[in-house]
Amino acid sequence: MILMSPPCQPFTRIGLQGDMTDPRTNSFLYILDILPRLQKLPKYILLENVKGFEVSSTRDLLIQTIGNCGFQYQEFLLSPTSQPTSLFYLQLGIPNSRLRYFLIAKLQSVPFPFQAPGQVLMEFPQTESEHPQKHAIDAEKKIEEKKIEPNICFDSSTQCSGKEAILFKLETAGEIDRKHQQDSDLSVRMLRDFLEDDIDMNSYFLPPKSLLRYALLLDIVKPTSRRSTCFTKGYGRYIEGTGSVLQTTEDVQIETIYKSLTNLSQEEKITRLLMLQLRFFTPKEIANLLGFPPEFGFPEKITVKQRYRLLGNSLNVQVVAQLIKILCE
Numbered sequence: 001m002i003l004m005s006p007p008c009q010p011f012t013r014i015g016l017q018g019d020m021t022d023p024r025t026n027s028f029l030y031i032l033d034i035l036p037r038l039q040k041l042p043k044y045i046l047l048e049n050v051k052g053f054e055v056s057s058t059r060d061l062l063i064q065t066i067g068n069c070g071f072q073y074q075e076f077l078l079s080p081t082s083q084p085t086s087l088f089y090l091q092l093g094i095p096n097s098r099l100r101y102f103l104i105a106k107l108q109s110v111p112f113p114f115q116a117p118g119q120v121l122m123e124f125p126q127t128e129s130e131h132p133q134k135h136a137i138d139a140e141k142k143i144e145e146k147k148i149e150p151n152i153c154f155d156s157s158t159q160c161s162g163k164e165a166i167l168f169k170l171e172t173a174g175e176i177d178r179k180h181q182q183d184s185d186l187s188v189r190m191l192r193d194f195l196e197d198d199i200d201m202n203s204y205f206l207p208p209k210s211l212l213r214y215a216l217l218l219d220i221v222k223p224t225s226r227r228s229t230c231f232t233k234g235y236g237r238y239i240e241g242t243g244s245v246l247q248t249t250e251d252v253q254i255e256t257i258y259k260s261l262t263n264l265s266q267e268e269k270i271t272r273l274l275m276l277q278l279r280f281f282t283p284k285e286i287a288n289l290l291g292f293p294p295e296f297g298f299p300e301k302i303t304v305k306q307r308y309r310l311l312g313n314s315l316n317v318q319v320v321a322q323l324i325k326i327l328c329e
Contacts, residue, residue, distance in 0.1 A: 001044040001324075004028070005315070008050040010058070019056045028058065032065045041069055044327050045105040048315055051077060053101045054120050066105050073105035074112055075120045076323070080291070080316050081188055081227065093188045095226045096289040098316050104327045124322060182227040191246070192223035194288040195281075203304075204279040206245060211273040212266060214239040220254055220278065222247050231286050233312030236305060242312075243286075248277040283307035291317035 010022035020029065035041070045066065053059050054075060066073055080094035101120075106112070114125030182188070219229045221244045231243035247254065257272050264272065281289075283304060287296055290311065298307050 001046065001327075002042045004031070004045070004047045006047070006049060006058075008053070011050055011052040011056050020058050020061070025058055029061070032061055035065055036069055041107055043107045045071065045073075045103070046320070046323060046327060047103040047105075048320070049101045051099050051101055062103070069107070070109070071105040071107055072109075072111050072115065073103055074115050074125075076102040076104075076124075077120050077122050078102055078124070078319055078323075080289075080319060081182075092316075092318055092322070094289060094291065094316070094318065095188050095191050095194070096228045096230070096316075098230045098290075098319075100315060100319070102319070102323055104323055106327060125326065179227065183225050185226055188226040190223065191221060191225050191228060195223060195246075195285055199282055201248065201277075201279055204282060206239075206278045206280070208270045208274065210239055211278065212270055215258075215261065215269065215273055217241075218278065219244040220247050220276070221245070222250050224250065228281075228289065231281070231289075231308075231312055233309040235286070235312055236280050236308040243281070245278045246281055248279060249275065252276055283311060286311045290314055291319070291321070293317075 006028035007024040010018045010020075010025045019025065047062070054077065063073070077099060079099040080092045080096050112125075114121070217240050221228050223246070228244040232241070235242040252275050254276065257276055261269055261272065283298065286308075288294075298310075302310075
């Protein structure tokens, strides 16, 4: 079996989507070049990458290569839980969003029972009698997402013209409603099941300077929440877009804290935000959400910063385990 996770930067907007022209793709292109010339082909292939790989030229070359070698394959876009866009179905009941592209391939002439040629399935295959195609998207279509800038209002009493009102923080009423729906889904476990019991929370509290600067951008969850955003390698060092933070004072209403926040002085803002006692998730807690076994741990010499980086570059163990199980059946 070949397990592959090629560098993802060539297929992301941050990496400017260099695709096959990006030097970081060269090692993967070399594998595709030598694969047909191997005296003995691998029986199984499992590949992981970011969303965006499915519409790349590198993906097209991969499909062409493994097809010529006699592999049957299926592509997926999978997450341990549902995504904020509501386009992706609940998968494993894990309260963490980590949408990734996966491909499984098997050296055989008979197609997989669930195989949907040219389509990317968005949930795990169930049985042969079901029709996963209804949950699929066309992999050949190059979909451009329109980035709409919000008309920002910071209080529910503020009037916004032409676009959906922002209730508090930088969230629309629709986004808040989706989060409430996620937190009401009993098929997903609560975050408290993944938290450590005895930790020094003082080491993980967000500093006042960060609270003041990023207050309107934080994705805040509670132990009773059934969702969290994807944790990246910048978590713990950077705030914006790197992962959720945990509110440890569950009896404080976030709406109350953020109401008219922009009208306060800096000192008053910090005083109010500190009432939430926001902290970062610990590396162990992130590992728990990624499906690592309870006995998993890092060597003591690995710093917290390094642990966050390693976990941010990791993947969900349970998702991969499920795909390997499907592949080897």
